[in-house]
Amino acid sequence: MSKRKIINDAVHGFITIPNDFLYEVLQHRFVQRLNRVKQLGVSSMVYPSATHTRFQHSLGAMFLTSEAVKELRLKGHDITDDEADAVMAAILLHDIGHCPYSHVLENTIIKGVSHEQITDLLLRKMSDEMGGRLDMAIAIFRNKYHKKFLHQLVSSQLDMDRFDYLMRDSFFTGVVEGTIGAARIIKMLDIDDDRLVVEQKGMLSVENYLIARRFMYWQVYFHKTSIAAEIMLKNILKRAKSLVAGGENLFASPSLLYFLRNNIDQTNFATNDDSIGHFVNIDDSDIVSAIKVWASHHDTVLALLSDDFTNRQLFKTLLIKEPADKEQLIGMAADKERDIVATLGIDPADGHYFSTYQSVKNDTYNFKNNKIMVRHSDGTVSDLSASSSILTPESLHHDARRNYLCYYKIKY
C-alpha cells in the first residue's frame, strides 16, 4: 500500500483502511457522496446532535466486519484475503443506493425503485469501472457467493450494518438506552453449516441488542416529531412534483429537477444512464437548499409547508396505540383537514397536504425469515426464539404497531 490510511472515528476510535483496494473503494465518488447524506434524515430536528452521515456509518460497519472476520478466522474458519476484502467492500458499499432522506424520497420523486435496486445498478457500474474487481463483493451482496455466511455479515438480523447503526445512532442522539454489546456478540459469533451462529453464552447479549433496537425504533426512528417532519417533507416534494407537472417553474438543482420533471421507475433506471447520473448527484443539500427557496413560492401550499419545515414549525402529532380503528383515524384526519382548509383558505382538494395519518411497524425480531441461530453447549443449533423468554411472538406482537395522526397546527 502506498501509504496506510487511518481515520479517526468518534464511535470506534482509529479505523485503519487495510489496503489500496479498499481505499480506492472508499474514495469513489459514489461512496464520497454519502458524506453529504445524513444517516437519520430529519431526526436531527429532534436530536440535534444526530447529524452523522451514511459515510461514517459505512466506514464503521466496515470496521466491525473486519473484527468479525478476525474472530471467525481465529476460530479456524477459512476466509481468504480476497474474501475478506470483498465482504469489507460489500459492507462499505451497502448504502450507496440511498437517496437523501431515504424512504421519503423513494416514495415521492423516485417511485417504485428501491434503494436495494439502485445499489445493485451502482455496484455493477462501479465494478465495470474497476475492471471487475468488485465482482466478488457484488456476489456476496446479492447472496450469490457460495460461502453464505459472508452475506449474513452484510445483511441479516445480526449483520454489521445493524450493529454499527445502533451504536452510532445511540452515540450521536445521546440516547444511551440504545447501547449494545456488539463487541461481545462478535466474540460469540461462529459458523455452523455455512450459517452464522451465536454461542449460547452470547444469547443474552443478542436479546439485549434486539430490545435496544426496539427502543431506538420507538424513541428515535419513529419519534412522533420525526414522523411529522417526514410527512411534511413528503408532502412538500409531492406538491413540488405536481406543480412542475402543471407547468410551474421551480427552483432546484438540475439533478433534483430531473426527478421532479420525469416519472422515473425501475425501467428508466436500468436503461437510462441519465437517471443514474442525476441520482448520484443528489444529496441532502439539494433538498434543503430548494425547500428554502420554495418557502417564497407563490403557491400557498408549497410555500407554507416549506417555510414551516425550514423553520421547524412542525405538524402536531397524536399517537394512537393499537388496536386502532382505521375508519376512525381517517375520520379524525378529515376533521382536522376541514378546519385547516377553512383557516388557511386553501382549495379543499389540497387539504390532504396538511392532515394525514401514518402507521408504523416495529419489527423487533423477525420470527420467519433469516432467523438468528443459537448454538447451545451441547452443539445443537436452534432459532433464538426457541430459547428466549422475552422474545416470543406473543410478547412482541401487541405493541409492534403505532398510528400517528399528523396535522398542521393552526396558529392564531
Add this chain to the structure above:
Amino acid sequence: MSKRKIINDAVHGFITIPNDFLYEVLQHRFVQRLNRVKQLGVSSMVYPSATHTRFQHSLGAMFLTSEAVKELRLKGHDITDDEADAVMAAILLHDIGHCPYSHVLENTIIKGVSHEQITDLLLRKMSDEMGGRLDMAIAIFRNKYHKKFLHQLVSSQLDMDRFDYLMRDSFFTGVVEGTIGAARIIKMLDIDDDRLVVEQKGMLSVENYLIARRFMYWQVYFHKTSIAAEIMLKNILKRAKSLVAGGENLFASPSLLYFLRNNIDQTNFATNDDSIGHFVNIDDSDIVSAIKVWASHHDTVLALLSDDFTNRQLFKTLLIKEPADKEQLIGMAADKERDIVATLGIDPADGHYFSTYQSVKNDTYNFKNNKIMVRHSDGTVSDLSASSSILTPESLHHDARRNYLCYYKIKY
C-alpha cells in the same frame, strides 16, 4: 457550610456534598467503613476492574437522589429542605449494615440477622450520637414518614439505589449491556397520590432498565465463576467456624474472631454492644487477610479451600437450566463428592465442602409488591406490567431460575 466539598466520581463526574450535615454523615466511621467493602464482593475475580466500593455507590445514589428531588420540586411537589436532607442521608446510609461479602457472611458467621436489621440498629446508634438529627432519615428509611414517595426513592423497584448500582456495576465491570437511561427515567418521575409514578413517555426506558438489570444478574451477579467463588468462601468460613468451635486456634482479627467464636443472632445484636462494635470493625481486609493465613493451616479442608480461593483456583461450575430435577442434582453433587473424597483422602463427612449445588432466582420485575406505576397521557395510573408487552408474568417466568453444580476440580 464551612467549605463546600466536591468529590470526583468516575460515574457521575463531580458530586457536591450540599451541606455540613450531609458531610458529617459521609465522614462518619460507619460510612467510611464502606470504603473498605467492595460493592460486588468476589465478582472482581471474574471482572477484574470491578473493585468499586459500597462507599462510592452510596455517594452516587445520594447524587441521583438529589437529581430526583430537584426534578420533583420543578414539577411543583413540596419537598422541604429538611426532607431533602433526610432522604439524601437515608440513601447515603442504606448500606451501612452490609457485611463484607454480604450474603456470604450473613449466612455463615452472622446467622439470622439480615443487613436491613443491622442497618436499623446502626442508624439508631448514629442518630443518638448526632442528637437525633437522623430521625427523619430513619423514618423515611423505615417507611414511617408520612410522605411515602420519599421512601420509594430509597427503596422500591425504581429506587436510586438500583439506578446507581446498575450504572456503576456496568461501568466498572465493562459490561456495556447494563447501561440504563437513569437520567431519562428521573426526568419522567412524578408523584401521584403520594406514590412515585413514571410518565408513559418514560415507560420504554423503564422496560429497558429492567432488561438491563436482568442481564446484569445473569452476566455478572450470578456469573457461574462468581457463584463458585462465593461457595468456596462460604465453605471456608463454615469450616473455620466449626474448627474454632472444636477448640482449634485460628488466625483472625479480634473482631472476626468474635464472630467465629460466638453464635450471634438477632437478640445478641440488639442487646449486646460488643456485637455491634465488632461488626463495624469488619471489612473485606479481615476476611482476605485471614484466609491467606489459613492456607497454611494444618486442617486439610481449610487449607486447601483457602489456598485455592486466594490463588483463584476456583471450583468448576456446571449450569443446569430449568426445569431441573432436584434429586438428580443432589445425586450429581454426591457423585462428584465421592470422587473428590477419594482423591484428596479426606474424611467423607467433609466431602460436602467440595461439592454442592446452588439455585438462584432472577427477579426481573416483581409483579406482586411495590409495583412500578405508569401514568398514561389520559392521567390514569396503572401497573407497568399492564402496559408492557415484554414484561409479562409469562415472558419472565421461564428463565427466572438457574441451578449450578459446583465442585472441586481434581488436579492430576
Add this chain to the structure above:
Amino acid sequence: MSKRKIINDAVHGFITIPNDFLYEVLQHRFVQRLNRVKQLGVSSMVYPSATHTRFQHSLGAMFLTSEAVKELRLKGHDITDDEADAVMAAILLHDIGHCPYSHVLENTIIKGVSHEQITDLLLRKMSDEMGGRLDMAIAIFRNKYHKKFLHQLVSSQLDMDRFDYLMRDSFFTGVVEGTIGAARIIKMLDIDDDRLVVEQKGMLSVENYLIARRFMYWQVYFHKTSIAAEIMLKNILKRAKSLVAGGENLFASPSLLYFLRNNIDQTNFATNDDSIGHFVNIDDSDIVSAIKVWASHHDTVLALLSDDFTNRQLFKTLLIKEPADKEQLIGMAADKERDIVATLGIDPADGHYFSTYQSVKNDTYNFKNNKIMVRHSDGTVSDLSASSSILTPESLHHDARRNYLCYYKIKY
C-alpha cells in the same frame, strides 16, 4: 412555562431549556438556521464524524453558562433571573452572524463584514421583533452591561463558547487529546472586582485546557488537509464571483446569487434589508449544492476545482515550519503554478487558483488582552502567565506559526 423542554445532547446529556423566553430564542429562525451550518466547515472531509452544527454548539454553550451561573450564585454573587436569562440568550445567539464555512465566505462573497458585525445587526433585528426583550442580552454581548463578568462568560479566554467547542469538537472528531476539564474549571470560577477569576487550585486545569486547545488547532482546525479544502473552496467562490461579474450564468440559490452578483460591504448590510434577508437564507446546503452543479460548468477552472472539491480530490499540502522565507514560499508556489498551467492548458493568469501558500497562527494564550486571572490562596490575583511555567511567552512563541504550500495535484 407551557411545557418544559428537554433536549438530548450527545456531549452534555439532557439539556433543559429553562423557560419560555429561552425557548422562543432557540426556536427563532436565525438560531434554527445554525442547524444547517456545520461547526467545523470542511473539517468533516478529514474527520468524517465531525458533522456537528453551530446549533448544537450554541445549545451546549448555553448549558455550560447555566452551570457557571449556578456556581457563581452558590459562591454568593448576585445574578438576577433576568441577568441569567440574558447571559444565556447572549451565548445562544453568539454565532448567528456566522456564514456557512465561516471565514472562507467572509473573505470571498462577503467582504469586509465580520461575523461579529452581522451578529450585531441580527441581534438588533431580533430584539426589535421581540419587543426589546433581548436588550439586556445585547448589552452583555457588546460588553456594555455594568456587570462585566457576564460578558466574560460569553467572550473571553475562559468563555463558555470555547469550553463547549473544545469539548464538542474533540468528541465529534474523536481526537481525545482535546479533552478538557471544563467542569472542574467552572467549579473553580469566582468573581473578583467584577472580573472572572479562577482559584489557584484550578490553574493546572486551565493550563491543560490551553494546551488541549493548542493541540486542536494544529491537529484539527489547521490540519493540512482542511487547509487544502478551505483554499479550494475559497478559490471556487472567487472564480464563481469573477465569472458572474463577467456576465456568466451560474446556478445558485437566489440568496447565494445575490452575494455572487453584488459587492456587499458593511454599509450595504447596515442599510439594506435585502442583504440581511439573503444572508439568513444561506447555509451549507446552498454552497454544497451549487458547487456540485458547477462541476459541469464550461469554465475549466471552476469545473475542475468544483469537481475535485466535491469528490474529495484535494490539493496537496506541504507544511513549512517557521522560520520560513516568505520570498522562497512565493517562489515555490509559482513553480508549482507553472507546471500546473502547462499540464492543464489553462490561461497562465488563472494559475493562482491552483497554487498558493497560506500562513496560520495558533494563539494558545493571548498574553496581552483579556488575560486569564488567577486568584491565589493569599487572595491576590495575577495573570495566568505570571504563575504558569509552561505558558510563558517564550515557550509559546516559536511554534505559533505554520506555513502551508497548497497546490493542485497533477494526475497522470
Add this chain to the structure above:
Amino acid sequence: MSKRKIINDAVHGFITIPNDFLYEVLQHRFVQRLNRVKQLGVSSMVYPSATHTRFQHSLGAMFLTSEAVKELRLKGHDITDDEADAVMAAILLHDIGHCPYSHVLENTIIKGVSHEQITDLLLRKMSDEMGGRLDMAIAIFRNKYHKKFLHQLVSSQLDMDRFDYLMRDSFFTGVVEGTIGAARIIKMLDIDDDRLVVEQKGMLSVENYLIARRFMYWQVYFHKTSIAAEIMLKNILKRAKSLVAGGENLFASPSLLYFLRNNIDQTNFATNDDSIGHFVNIDDSDIVSAIKVWASHHDTVLALLSDDFTNRQLFKTLLIKEPADKEQLIGMAADKERDIVATLGIDPADGHYFSTYQSVKNDTYNFKNNKIMVRHSDGTVSDLSASSSILTPESLHHDARRNYLCYYKIKY
C-alpha cells in the same frame, strides 16, 4: 490453546489472552496477588472510585503492548512470536515486586530493597518454576536482550506501563484532564536504529501526554490529602516496628509480623527464602486489617494515628511552593510539633510522628536519560525537547518541586 480467554476491562473493553503461556503467567500466584494491591494506594481516600488494582493495570499494559507489537510488525519490523510473548509476559510481570502501598512500605518495613530488585528475584523464581520459559522475558526486562526496543516498550519514557496507568488512573479517579492519546501515539511508533521513535506527526500527542502526566502528578499522585495519608501510614508502620523492636505484642498477619520483627535488607531477600515467601503473602488487606486493630492499642501514638487513618481523620497539609527555605520548613514543622505534644500529652520524643514536611518532585520529562526520540519528515531523528516549544528545560524547571507541611489537626 485449550480455550481462548477473554477478559472484560473497564478501560480497554475486551482483552484477549492470546495463548496458554500468557494465561499461565496471568494465573500465577505472584500475578494474582496484584488483584489485592490497589494501583494508587491511599489515593482512594481522596478519589473514592480509584480502587483499581495493579492486576488490572498489568493486564491493560499487556493489551497496549500487543497493540504496539501489531503496529511495529505492520511497519515491517521483525518481531518473532516468541519475542512477542516474552515482551507481553515482561510487562504483565513488571509490577510483581510491588509492596502494598508501594514506596510507603518500601521505606518502612522493607528497607533498602527496591521493588525493581524484588521483581528481579521473583522473576527468576518464576522462570525456574516454569522451566526457564520466562528467560527471554527476563532478558527484555533487564535490557539484556539484543533488540533493545523491546525493553523500551516495557520501560522508558514512552512505555506501555505509563500509557496504561495514565489512562486507567484518569478513568478511575474521574480526572478527565489525564486523558491521553495513547492509541494515536502507538500508531506513530516506529523503530530507528533499534530504538523506539515517534513520527513527527505524533509529536503533539506526545507533548499532550507529558502535560497530562504532569497534571496527574499534581492533581492525583501528589494530592496534598494523599500526601497526608501516606505520611500517616508511614508513621504508623514506623511506630509499629519500633514497638515490636521494644518487645510489644502487636496484632498482624504472620507475614506482616515477619517484616515488623526483622530488619530485612537486600541480602536477606537474595539469600533467605522466608523473606520472599512472606513478601508474596502481603497485600493491602494485611495492612488495613492490622491498622484497624492497632487503633485500640494501649500505645497512644500508635492508637491515635491508626484510628485517625482508619476513619479518615487525616493530617492537615500546607502546600509551600518553591523556592522554599528548608530551615524555615523544619522550623514550622517543629512549631506544630510542640503544640501537638502539649495538647496530646505525649512524650516530646514522639512528636515527630505528628508533624513533618515532605518534598516531592514532578519529572514531566527527563531531558537526560532515555529521551523520547522524534523522527522528522526528512528522516532525521532528534530528542523531543529539541523540537518542542513547551517542554524545554526552562519551562519545566520552576514548578517541578513542591513542599508540604503535614501535621496532626488538633480537635478541640
